[in-house]
Amino acid sequence: DRYLLEVNGLTTTFQSRDHTFNATDGISFAIRKGETLGIVGESGCGKSVTSLSIMGLIKSPGKITKGEIKFKGRDLLKVSKRELRVLRGNEIAMIFQEPMTSLNPVYTIGNQIGEALKIHKKASGKALKARVIELLQMVGIPRAEEIAGDYPHQLSGGMRQRVMIAMAMACQPELMIADEPTTALDVTIQAQILQLMKDLQKQNNMSMMLITHDLAVVSEVCDHVIVMYAGKIVEQGLVRDILDSPRHPYTQGLLNSLPKSAGSERRLNYIPGYVPPPSQWGQGCRFVDRCPHAMDKCREQLPPLFPIDEAGRAAACWLVEKGGQALVGSSIG
Ligand code: SF4
Numbered sequence: 200d201r202y203l204l205e206v207n208g209l210t211t212t213f214q215s216r217d218h219t220f221n222a223t224d225g226i227s228f229a230i231r232k233g234e235t236l237g238i239v240g241e242s243g244c245g246k247s248v249t250s251l252s253i254m255g256l257i258k259s260p261g262k263i264t265k266g267e268i269k270f271k272g273r274d275l276l277k278v279s280k281r282e283l284r285v286l287r288g289n290e291i292a293m294i295f296q297e298p299m300t301s302l303n304p305v306y307t308i309g310n311q312i313g314e315a316l317k318i319h320k321k322a323s324g325k326a327l328k329a330r331v332i333e334l335l336q337m338v339g340i341p342r343a344e345e346i347a348g349d350y351p352h353q354l355s356g357g358m359r360q361r362v363m364i365a366m367a368m369a370c371q372p373e374l375m376i377a378d379e380p381t382t383a384l385d386v387t388i389q390a391q392i393l394q395l396m397k398d399l400q401k402q403n404n405m406s407m408m409l410i411t412h413d414l415a416v417v418s419e420v421c422d423h424v425i426v427m428y429a430g431k432i433v434e435q436g437l438v439r440d441i442l443d444s445p446r447h448p449y450t451q452g453l454l455n456s457l458p459k460s461a462g463s464e465r466r467l468n469y470i471p472g473y474v475p476p477p478s479q480w481g482q483g484c485r486f487v488d489r490c491p492h493a494m495d496k497c498r499e500q501l502p503p504l505f506p507i508d509e510a511g512r513a514a515a516c517w518l519v520e521k522g523g524q525a526l527v528g529s530s531i532g
């Protein structure tokens with residue numbers, strides 16, 4: 200198989216009090232072995248719903264209503280709950296933004312990592328203990344024997360995220376899904392954790408799906424990127440192409456809101472406005488109210504993804520259909 204993960208037309212539907220909406224609206228993408236895909240967008244664009252859908256963790260009344268999610272050729276929407284549990288943790292692992300909510304406060308770090316190994320790898324006794332220490336060392340935790348006996352609250356945020364990564368790596372997953380893994384951390388620690396994830400990904404030839412609101416993070420770590428807006432993919436391609444010449448006005452806006460100099464926390468040029476809630480999605484382009492290039496047609500018709508090159512680059516914008524380079528380098532905000 201060419202791809203480790205293939206998502207085709209994924210539609211995940213939720214029900215709010217007065218209407219039904221698709222939090223992911225027919226999205227498609229694929230990840231090869233050893234490749235890192237970034238999914239970027241502001242909050243409310245459907246990034247987390249995408250990862251939870253893949254993990255089989257969408258809670259009722261939310262529900263996947265269309266599409267397929269193929270992992271190594273098998274459709275995860277057709278396997279049993281039991282099989283999915285085995286896949287989760289064993290072959291697909293996930294880490295989240297807030298380690299405190301995923302770690303159990305009443306068990307030691309060593310116990311929690313050991314638990315994953317017991318369940319998935321049937322490890323026990325001395326071998327189990329040795330593997331726990333090995334994992335803690337692998338994620339750069341000093342004095343691993345000592346730290347294994349600590350409780351989560353005794354560690355810093357950065358150390359807790361390293362522990363979460365150790366747990367995720369415990370079963371040598373083929374795919375790691377990381378949802379805003381460094382968002383809660385300060386800039387220096389964030390860079391260290393990203394470097395660690397990159398190293399582990401390379402050493403293990405693991406595939407990674409990294410979800411973030413921050414294009415700077417994508418540029419550090421990812422090979423390919425998809426940009427999501429209001430449940431849709433609006434741009435996709437190689438990271439270097441997208442950063443060099445973003446074609447969708449939303450991607451341009453995200454890029455322009457990055458800090459101008461390294462280490463600077465100031466973000467100028469925020470995109471004005473907000474991501475529309477589903478109740479405000481019209482029939483046209485969902486970015487229309489924030490777009491400096493909006494035309495009449497944009498309100499009337501939803502632009503499909505227009506291919507830009509043979510390498511899979513595409514953008515969902517009527518200006519791209521015209522084939523002009525007009526968008527390149529133009530600014531927003
Ligand atoms: Fe802007 Fe129109 Fe393109 Fe949407 S389709 S991003 S409103 S120019």
Ligand code: MG
Nearest residue numbers: 242243246247
């Ligand atoms: Mg999210």
